Amino acid sequence: MANQEDHFKNLISHCKEYGFIFQSSEIYDGLSAVYDYGQNGAELKNNIRTFWYKAMTQLNENIVGIDAAIFMHPTTWKASGHVDAFSDPLIDNKDSKKRYRADQLIEGAVEKIEEKINKEVEKAAKRFGETFDAAMFRSTNARVVEYQQKIDAVNARFKKAQEENDMEELRQIIIDLEIACEVSGSRNWTEVRQFNLMFSTQLGAVAGDASTIYLRPETAQGIFVNYLNVQKTGRMKIPFGIAQTGKAFRNEIVARQFIFRMREFEQMEMQFFIRPGTQTEWYNHWKETRMKWHRALGFPETKYRFHDHLKLAHYADAACDIEFEFPFGFKELEGIHSRTDFDLRNHEAFSGKKLQYFDPDYTGPQNSELRKTQTDDDWKDNHSYIPYVIETSIGLDRMFLAILSHSLKEEKLDDGSERAVLNLPPFLAPVKAAVFPLMSKDGLPEKAREIMDLLKYDHNCVYEEKDNIGKRYRRQDAIGTPYCITVDHQTLEDNTVTIRERDSMQQERVSIDKLAAIIDERVSLKSALKRIV
Numbered sequence: 001m002a003n004q005e006d007h008f009k010n011l012i013s014h015c016k017e018y019g020f021i022f023q024s025s026e027i028y029d030g031l032s033a034v035y036d037y038g039q040n041g042a043e044l045k046n047n048i049r050t051f052w053y054k055a056m057t058q059l060n061e062n063i064v065g066i067d068a069a070i071f072m073h074p075t076t077w078k079a080s081g082h083v084d085a086f087s088d089p090l091i092d093n094k095d096s097k098k099r100y101r102a103d104q105l106i107e108g109a110v111e112k113i114e115e116k117i118n119k120e121v122e123k124a125a126k127r128f129g130e131t132f133d134a135a136m137f138r139s140t141n142a143r144v145v146e147y148q149q150k151i152d153a154v155n156a157r158f159k160k161a162q163e164e165n166d167m168e169e170l171r172q173i174i175i176d177l178e179i180a181c182e183v184s185g186s187r188n189w190t191e192v193r194q195f196n197l198m199f200s201t202q203l204g205a206v207a208g209d210a211s212t213i214y215l216r217p218e219t220a221q222g223i224f225v226n227y228l229n230v231q232k233t234g235r236m237k238i239p240f241g242i243a244q245t246g247k248a249f250r251n252e253i254v255a256r257q258f259i260f261r262m263r264e265f266e267q268m269e270m271q272f273f274i275r276p277g278t279q280t281e282w283y284n285h286w287k288e289t290r291m292k293w294h295r296a297l298g299f300p301e302t303k304y305r306f307h308d309h310l311k312l313a314h315y316a317d318a319a320c321d322i323e324f325e326f327p328f329g330f331k332e333l334e335g336i337h338s339r340t341d342f343d344l345r346n347h348e349a350f351s352g353k354k355l356q357y358f359d360p361d362y363t364g365p366q367n368s369e370l371r372k373t374q375t376d377d378d379w380k381d382n383h384s385y386i387p388y389v390i391e392t393s394i395g396l397d398r399m400f401l402a403i404l405s406h407s408l409k410e411e412k413l414d415d416g417s418e419r420a421v422l423n424l425p426p427f428l429a430p431v432k433a434a435v436f437p438l439m440s441k442d443g444l445p446e447k448a449r450e451i452m453d454l455l456k457y458d459h460n461c462v463y464e465e466k467d468n469i470g471k472r473y474r475r476q477d478a479i480g481t482p483y484c485i486t487v488d489h490q491t492l493e494d495n496t497v498t499i500r501e502r503d504s505m506q507q508e509r510v511s512i513d514k515l516a517a518i519i520d521e522r523v524s525l526k527s528a529l530k531r532i533v
Contacts, residue, residue: 076221091171093183239272248267280338316342409422432461433461
């Protein structure tokens with residue numbers, strides 16, 4: 001665990017040193033839980049976004065993209081349930097005055113019990129070797145069974161308290177688990193109270209005449225209110241999806257763990273509109289498809305796992321997370337939710353506008369609310385329904401952190417030296433190729449510039465001639481540049497260059513005429529997209 005903590009600290013430091021992430025407003029001592037992406041961070045972020053967007057819209061003929069506004073009519077958030085239900089349970093330690101989310105305290109305590117189980121399993125595995133049956137051990141070992149029973153009991157109480165909005169019970173669970181404040185070490189807790197996460201602001205030139213609106217806490221509602229516009233203008237047929245990336249804002253109580261939880265962040269969301277009654281089939285389809293997207297990055301499968309929600313959101317009939325093993329443990333990376341017809345049905349009710357879809361071939365179950373307004377003759381003649389929705393929602397910033405945390409390595413080389421290297425998937429790297437003249441004289445810089453002009457129209461490349469070639473390699477390794485191209489005196493004689501690969505550090509001599517094709521093939525997004533299909 002200590003090594004993981006050190007790795008996370010090194011990652012944060014690396015992000016600052018190499019132009020990936022800066023503290024927002026740093027010259028004014030910063031703004032808590034708000035970050036700026038530097039020159040390399042912006043490129044990496046754009047590449048992740050492009051990978052997601054192309055996977056959604058180019059690989060699926062029935063998914064299109066939109067870009068909805070951040071500001072929306074305030075009734076939107078009443079209809080969506082955010083005004084009444086978008087809250088977190090807040091608790092303070094009376095001695096340290098430190099504020100916590102009650103649900104995260106309980107989840108953290110459960111994780112600690114799970115860690116105890118894992119340690120028991122690991123010890124037993126070492127003791128019994130190849131004959132060890134982990135499942136049998138978990139079900140028969142007295143200590144493990146006791147731990148698991150405690151977890152199940154806590155989760156059952158926790159789920160019931162959340163569903164019933166029982167703040168007293170949440171506090172009692174914290175007390176019963178003997179959870180102490182990490183600062184004061186005391187268990188002197190306040191009552192638990194709800195805290196709405198939406199940022200509000202005023203719309204209008206004069207504050208007194210302005211109406212209160214909200215910075216959107218999610219991008220999904222911009223899709224829902226435009227669903228019929230897109231369906232009609234795009235002549236879309238069910239099933240179809242609408243994808244969107246964009247900023248969202250949440251006034252987090254406890255914003256922590258670097259860019260994992262921020263107050264201003266970016267989401268990549270897709271809402272998939274389907275016939276009522278088919279949600280289980282499509283929910284499972286998108287679970288599988290989204291996991292394929294993650295695995296196309298080439299990271300170990302053990303870094304990912306599915307986690308079913310204990311408590312379903314007010315709009316969902318099924319929900320799970322794809323969790324990733326960050327340096328601070330397995331945490332939510334992406335959510336897949338079966339949202340039923342909750343959003344469109346509520347927007348229809350609050351707006352007074354029909355959001356139904358006419359499907360002449362449909363003979364399945366009807367929406368319960370819609371059925372109340374229809375006679376049997378209506379149903380025979382007009383097969384209209386409010387679509388159900390499957391949502392996939394991923395945090396772009398969390399994806400950025402997941403990729404960076406897995407890719408950053410500290411390596412000891414054969415000559416005893418060390419290097420920091422980002423083993424990024426080449427198609428995501430901020431810089432695809434760096435071009436170096438061996439020396440800044442004898443016509444080498446001019447030749448290197450010719451190569452830059454050859455490559456820069458297809459790829460983000462950099463030119464560098466400062467310091468010796470070894471230091472230049474190290475700088476590019478640290479930002480994840482997959483290929484470095486060195487121009488030397490032989491280049492002037494036979495029109496060849498040395499190309500060095502980042503991970504293996506192997507070098508080969510290639511003709512400049514073949515250089516563009518080599519780089520294209522090795523950093524292509526196409527190969528990653530093909531792994532998803």
